[in-house]
Amino acid sequence: MDLLDELQKQVLCGDGAIGTLLLEQGILLERCFEELCVIEPERIEKIHLEYIGAGARIIKTNTFGGNAVRLARFGLEKRVEEINGAAARIARRTALGKAIYVAGSVGPLGLTADEARDRGIDRGDCFREQIGALLEGGVDLIFFETFTDLEEMEIAFQARREIDDGLAICSFAGSPDGRLAAGTLLVEGFAKLRELNAQMVGVNCVSPEEIVQLIPPGPGDYLLSAYPNAGYPTSHEGRLLYPSRPEDLAKVARRLIAGGARLVGGCCGTTPKHIASIAAEIAGMQEK
Ligand SMILES: [Zn+2]
Incomplete structure (x- = not known):
């Protein structure tokens, strides 16, 4: 089973949010969500299984903030390998015997280039450490998500390349005007990553x-992924309410x-309801 081959032939459905479900389950926003992979693996396993049940063919590990810089906010910076390894193994376990790909989620470090320099942090090292642990734990690919800075994405992507030339998806959270931080156009970011031989953006x-x-409209010369959120939330009695319904996401898909x-x-x-709705839409489109 090769993900790139499969994506050439058909559209696949990804999973949805993990953090949103954890908050709904009463996990506090101040908690380190990634640490749950170690202390409550069953909780994370159940979420992966719900997404697989909804029709996701690619699931992402619960490691968005699993780099040393972000984990340091919780005093967990020495446990990058342990947390990412555990996360990868949980996801791998839920995919066992099924046609499911496991993607290791890697988010931005949460600091600027200047802050990294001032603090003596080598950003490449931080990414290498997390990505190495995820791959060691058995993920099929790395999913760089919610990056807003092209330079940081390049550092992350190169770090992945230094380990091996396996698959990475490079996904940006662009602003509505199609720009990244420092004013770079999203399409310029895609073009730059293509120059570096990124397989999927x-x-x-x-x-x-x-x-x-x-x-970008029309088929480009790169494979594209798209993971919209459910709109921007409003807070109601301590809960976050998202405006987009499952059927809205299906239309967008x-x-x-x-x-x-x-x-x-x-x-x-x-x-999982949104993902089931997207999966049904994809299935319907491919039957024709
Ligand atoms: Zn998001």
Whole structure:
């Protein structure tokens, strides 16, 4: 089973948010979500299984903030290998015997280039450490998500390349005007990553309305992924309420696929219901 081959032939459904479900389950926002892979693996395993049951063919590990810089906020910076390894093994376990790909989620470090320099942090080292642990734990590919800075994405992608030339998806959270930090156009970011031989690029964590504008029209010379969020939330009695319904995401998925996306999932605010709705839409489109 080779993901790139499969994506050439058909569109696949990704999973949805993990953090949103954890919050709904009463996990506090101040907690380190990634640490749950070690202390409550069953909770994370259940979420993966729900997404697989909803029709996701690619699931992402619960490791978005699993780099040393972000884990340091919780005093867990020495446990990068342990946490990412555990996360990869949990996801691998849920995929056992099924036609499911496991992607290791890697988010931005959460600091600027200047801050990294001032603190003596080698950003490449941070990414290498996390990516190495995820691959060691058995993930099939690395999913760089919610990056807003092209330079940081390049550092992360190169770190992945130094380990081996396996698959990585490079997904940006662009602003509604199609720009990244420092004013770089999203399409310029895609072009730059293609020069570096990135196999797959994408957009995630922007609203359904925005993402259809951001995905470049027509089939480009790269494979595209699209993971819209469920709109921007409002807070009601301590709960986050997201505006987009499962059927809204299905409609957006149809437009994204028509625009060339080969992998469609969901970001913040999406649940197994949203993913089931997207999966049904994809299945319906491919029957024709
Ligand atoms: Zn998101």
